[in-house]
Amino acid sequence: MKIIPAIDLIDGKCVRLYQGDFSRTTQVGMDPEAQLAEFIRNGAEMIHIVDLEGARTGKGSQLDLITRLCRLSTVPVEVGGGIRTMETINRLIEAGASxxxxGTSAIEDKAFLTTALKAYPExxxxxxxxxxxxxxxxxxETVSKIDYIDFARQMEDLGVxxxxFTDISKDGTLSGPNLQALQQISTAVGCKVVASGGIKDMADxxxxxxxxxxxxIVGKAIYDGRVALRGAAD
Incomplete structure (x- = not known):
């Protein structure tokens, strides 16, 4: 099992949300650069970085910071939040993002998604x-009428x-992942499915x-010391 620690960013700080609620934000960890270094020291094989402001507004206001983190990292970095133009994609790839x-752009702009997949399929x-x-x-903050399984199948058909997969009701709650939904989506598609949201301990x-x-992807449980990066594969 590869445990991927999360660095969620608002206003240049590492934070956690509760069930995706921006009014329930808690600052965690160190400053982003120090937190990145700490995760790598502790054995992270990959880091997950999200621009929460970008996800909400579609404007990558923290792109400079994320670009710097990608360049500093000695392990692969996964970036999300507000990635809605090829210019942003090109910049992040050039900075070293793996x-x-x-998310939003995959639903709202199929032309962009198709172009991105063609340019950077891996x-x-x-x-x-x-x-x-x-x-x-x-x-x-916006819920569509699209069933998550149907959407997963559409994405697989496009070559994803x-x-x-994140169950929003579980995110930041330490109540355990939605195993049923994860099982269903894993069965429905042949894509690799990465679990996110609610993981509270090594039993999960x-x-x-x-x-x-x-x-x-694990956030709060790592910051709280409930999940350790070292020995995760044991």
């Missing part, structure tokens, strides 16, 4: 954030190889392994 997570990842089984966009990691999940 995977770029598209780098583009689709983020499927679900609320009551429906895909949410724009920093989770990796999906990050073991449960994810049992249903065939090989990667998990």
């Amino acid at each position: 995977r770029l997570v598209l 780098h583009i990842v689709i983020g499927i954030d679900a609320k009551d089984g429906k895909v949410a966009t724009r920093g989770w 190889k990796t999906i990050v 990691i073991k449960q994810l392994e049992k249903i065939g999940i090989e990667e998990a």
